[in-house]
Every structure is written in structure tokens, then in C-alpha cells.
Amino acid sequence: EAQVTQNPRYLITVTGKKLTVTCSQNMNHEYMSWYRQDPGLGLRQIYYSMNVEVTDKGDVPEGYKVSRKEKRNFPLILESPSPNQTSLYFCASSFTPGRYTGELFFGEGSRLTVL
Amino acid sequence: AQTVTQSQPEMSVQEAETVTLSCTYDTSENNYYLFWYKQPPSRQMILVIRQEAYKQQNATENRFSVNFQKAAKSFSLKISDSQLGDTAMYFCAFMKHATNKLIFGTGTLLAVQP
Numbered sequence: 001e002a003q004v005t006q007n008p009r010y011l012i013t014v015t016g017k018k019l020t021v022t023c024s025q026n027m028n029h030e031y032m033s034w035y036r037q038d039p040g041l042g043l044r045q046i047y048y049s050m051n052v053e054v055t056d057k058g059d060v061p062e063g064y065k066v067s068r069k070e071k072r073n074f075p076l077i078l079e080s081p082s083p084n085q086t087s088l089y090f091c092a093s094s095f096t097p098g099r100y101t102g103e104l105f106f107g108e109g110s111r112l113t114v115l
Numbered sequence: 116a117q118t119v120t121q122s123q124p125e126m127s128v129q130e131a132e133t134v135t136l137s138c139t140y141d142t143s144e145n146n147y148y149l150f151w152y153k154q155p156p157s158r159q160m161i162l163v164i165r166q167e168a169y170k171q172q173n174a175t176e177n178r179f180s181v182n183f184q185k186a187a188k189s190f191s192l193k194i195s196d197s198q199l200g201d202t203a204m205y206f207c208a209f210m211k212h213a214t215n216k217l218i219f220g221t222g223t224l225l226a227v228q229p
Contacts, residue, residue, distance in 0.1 A: 042219035106160035
């Protein structure tokens, strides 16, 4: 089954404790991206990757890091989480821009709470 | 920069009735896509319908259809014969061609009443 898998789905942590949210896709997609969803703000892009070893900032990258060492994986790293990073996070993937008519495949979301 | 505006934070409709969700956007681009996503309580992001800007014909998917007015930069979603399972948050989104980056509106929470 084609899917984007995120882990953990739920996490409560404390300020400053490093954490990683993993994202894996099995569709051989080149493009992967992270979004955060906050009430009244919709979803906003954090980082994206056009292919292995190619990453770039989205609209709200502060406080986050990413890496793309393998095509299927795109982890989101919070080196020192703060309460303003409490949010619902989505990973999404698709083929290279221009190769298709426009659809992102989303993971099921990861609810992160930073105390 | 592109922006997407959903001016209806919440809406309610009776089962079997028709409801229209509004969306406007701002862009100077000529080649782009527009989407409606549904987010039920499970939080999953589900693509409802997609419209290519170069197509004049409005997209339809079963009970879901759009009214795409390119000159007015308007992209409303009509849900016919509303069902209880349509209860969800609905997001309108814009994507510039060949970018894969979605710009989302703030969402409309739709409640279908029995």
C-alpha cells in the first residue's frame, strides 16, 4: 500500500529535550516536505527536499532541522524544542515538480506538545 | 507572494442539503493549481478536488464541485447532498506550477447536522 508514515503520532516532551519525528514514504517520490498546522493559521511549510541531499527552508524553518540521506526518509529534528513548537506536524511527498498535475501525499500527522 | 483566504471559519448544513464553502486567493502567476482538502477528526489530510488554472471547465468529483472564477481569483467548493461523514475541516490551497509547495487557507469547519 502506497503511504507516508510518520512516527511518533503523539508526543509530549519538555523544553530543550531534543526530538526527531521520522517520515518515510514507499512511493519512490523525489520530493518531500514538512508542514505544521496551528489553529487559525492553516498549514505552513517548514522545510522541503527536492531529492537526496537537497533541502531548503520553507516559510517557518526557525527551530527545525531536516536531513535527506535516503530517498525514502525525511526526518524533522527539533534540537531544543520550545512551547511555541507545540503543533500538529505533517509530512508530505510527491514526484518531482512538473512530472505530475499536482498532488501531495500526506502522512497521518504527529501531534507534538512541548511543556 | 501568494495568499489564500477562507472567510468562513465555521459553517453548518443540514443532512442532504447543499453547502458552498468560499475561498479567494491572490497571485500574479498564470499557471497554478487549486485544491480543496478535507480534514476529518482523524486529522488525515484527504484531497477532495483539484483544479488546474488553465482549464476553464470546473472540476467535479461525485457530490463535490467547484466554481472556479480565475479573473475574480475565487475558488468555492459546493457539496451536494451533504452527509454526516462530510463533517470536517476544509482547507483551500494554492500551488504554483512546478513547485509542489501548497499555500493553505485558514480552514472552514463544516458541521453536517442530522
